[in-house]
Amino acid sequence: MSLAAAPPAGAGTRPAPLAGLVVTRAVHRTFGTGVTALGQDADRRFFPSHTGHAGVVLREDLLDTAVGNTFEDMGAALLAELGEQPETDLVILAYSTPDLLPTVLTAPTLAERLPGRPLLLAVADQGPTAPFSTLVLARSYARRYGFRRVLVLAFDQHVMPYDVPRSGPRGLAGDGAVALVLEASDDNCRVRQACGLSPQEVPGRLAALIRELDPEGTADVVAGPGIDPAWELPVAPRPVRRTPEGYPCTSVLGALAERLPAAGGAASLLVEYDPVLGDLSACRVDPVAAA
Structure with missing residues (x-):
């Protein structure tokens, strides 16, 4: 659904691109x-x-x-x-x-x-x-x-x-x-997605996405119910946070909201897989810089 507001004054001039x-x-x-x-x-x-x-x-x-x-x-x-x-x-x-x-x-x-x-x-x-x-x-x-x-x-x-x-x-x-x-502001939220994956293909692709978004292995990893606990993930020694089943659209974001990365803390890395559509998603949210 899309509802367009009235164009702002000077809308003929394209605004400068934002970093994110x-x-x-x-x-x-x-x-x-x-x-x-x-x-x-x-x-x-x-x-x-x-x-x-x-x-x-x-x-x-x-x-x-x-x-x-x-x-x-x-x-x-x-x-x-x-x-x-x-x-x-x-x-x-x-x-x-x-x-x-x-x-x-x-x-x-x-x-x-x-x-x-x-x-x-x-x-x-x-x-x-x-x-x-x-x-x-x-x-x-x-x-x-x-x-x-x-x-x-x-x-x-x-x-x-x-x-x-x-x-x-x-x-x-x-x-x-x-x-x-x-x-x-500068990006602190980066998303990567891959579509049409069978469950057998996911562990390898997921590991690659985690390495891309968290090369130093320091992020706090949050895994949705679609991420099989048996899959080996290239993550830091700290345990992976698992979100509850039964809330397909809010489970992972809810975990982020309850522990939003604070200045000086670790980033959050959200990962989820939907076997119905074969969609794999990963999102890194970095701490907001201290004011």
Whole structure:
């Protein structure tokens, strides 16, 4: 989804390219049982039509009983935790599961809480690869258009009126959300991705990506559920941090938010593999320089 804001004054002059983006703030929350009911009028029309097209069976009993957390409610909670924000140029949503209320336009409703008129984008249908692709997109837009501030919001929610996997790489355990604030500066966030890999090909490619992004072997490695613990990784003696299953879009970013690299500390190296699509992703986030 993309909503273009009015071009700024002097838009005919292309802004000077930026060196990159730095992750300056990050917050993560998991959510208990929500309070929003599933069976609203628009959704009673939406779900029967779309579950039929998708070949899944609608559980009409859940339309009357299910409650959960919407992307809007979770996003609003994160924005409240971040506090008052300066003008934001770009907001990108990332999610691997549908919103509880798919008829609600989450990005515009959250953007109303921010100063300025940010461009709005969303990344979906990429499973656990979505947050990595979102960071690539953020950097690309910032460099091309001179954006100074980007807000990334990632969501997982598990209440749906049809059967969904509860295990495996796309399994769902609950609701969670992550917010990352990225600001223009020298790069402290680099992403590498490889597509179409079988599980047998991944250990070698992953080792090569780790050596490229962390040649000195000093980074704090965070591995998503798709990274087999049996794979040998060229990492420092410290143990690899493993993130929980059941949160395909927020698990790895959540671990980053809970231990954002501090000035003078070690970098974080995030790695994840999606066997459904064959996507391998790695991201290095360096500490922000001390002010």
